[in-house]
Amino acid sequence: xxxxxxxxxxxxxxxxxxxxxxxxxxxxxxxxxxxxxxxxxxxxxxxxxxxxxxxxxxxxxxxxxxxxxxxxxxxxxxxxxxxxxxxxxxxxxxxxxxxxxxxxxxxxxxxxxxxxxxxxxxxxxxxxxxxxxxxxxxxxxxxxxxxxxxxxxxxxxxxxxxxxxxxxxxxxxxxxxxxxxxxxxxxxxxxxxxxxxxxxxxxxxxx
Numbered sequence: 699x700x701x702x703x704x705x706x707x708x709x710x711x712x713x714x715x716x717x718x719x720x721x722x723x724x725x726x727x728x729x730x731x732x733x734x735x736x737x738x739x740x741x742x743x744x745x746x747x748x749x750x751x752x753x754x755x756x757x758x759x760x761x762x763x764x765x766x767x768x769x770x771x772x773x774x775x776x777x778x779x780x781x782x783x784x785x786x787x788x789x790x791x792x793x794x795x796x797x798x799x800x801x802x803x804x805x806x807x808x809x810x811x812x813x814x815x816x817x818x819x820x821x822x823x824x825x826x827x828x829x830x831x832x833x834x835x836x837x838x839x840x841x842x843x844x845x846x847x848x849x850x851x852x853x854x855x856x857x858x859x860x861x862x863x864x865x866x867x868x869x870x871x872x873x874x875x876x877x878x879x880x881x882x883x884x885x886x887x888x889x890x891x892x893x894x895x896x897x898x899x900x901x902x903x904x905x
Contacts, residue, residue, distance in 0.1 A: 707733070711777065718778040718811070733777070733813065749816045750777060751881065753856050754896055755807035757849060758791040764887055766791050768808060771882035780809040795848065806848065818880040819898035824870035826902060833858055839869070843895055866902040871895060 711733055717726045730750065758766060768787040770776065776783055781799050787808055789797040797805045827835050833854050840850045861867060872880070877894035 708774065711774075715776065715778050719780070719782070730777075748813050749819075749898075751812045751814050751896060752860065753809065753811060754877070754881075754894075755809055755849070755852060756883070757795055757807045758789075758797060758889075759795055760791050760793060760887070763790060763792050765789075767886040769884050769886075770810075771884065772812075775812045775814065775881070776810055777813060778809070778811040781805065783810065807852070812881050814880045818876060819870055819872055819896075820876070821868075821870050821898070821900070824868045824898075827861075827867040827869050827899075829864050829866050832861070843871075844893065861899065866904075868900045868902045870898040870900070872898065 710729060714726055714729050714733060717723060717729075723730075756768065758768075760766070766789055768789070769785075770783070773783065773785070779787075781787065781803065787799075789799050789805075789808070791797050795806060797808065799805070825835070825839055836854050836857065837850055840853060845853065872895065874892060874894045877896050880896075
């Protein structure tokens, strides 16, 4: 029974990832919610209270053009990836951030989304993101964290559209150690430095 349950889960997970790649994510929100409540952990039991890490892009900036392979330690939790993640990403990275895959396609970053535990996010300290000043607030916060102009523009383009209009939010940062624990990643060429930042969002009701 446990083997059947796992096969059912991963079949659904793979199907949902394909729907996301085809731009049909909205049609299958019901399946996403089902997957969030089915997500397994060690021992094969059901782990409720999961969430989806949305669009945590991976940017690479080597000093010289470099071939790099990027590998996730928990690929089973991926729900989407661009380029398609099939055991690893192998790209040639340029100092300006341009990434070229093995068939010649170019990208500005490696895109993925993944299921993670809600409790991975801290909710003790965060930022108020007012609906009427969202983009400017994002820009100020991201600049303080060291995002460059392109990274900031990519973040604002996605999240300003994804979050509900007219709604205030609280935004809680998860820094490198927390992200590494939630979704470990390794590189065939060790970077001089690694900075990983996720943000958790919650509606702000004034209290």
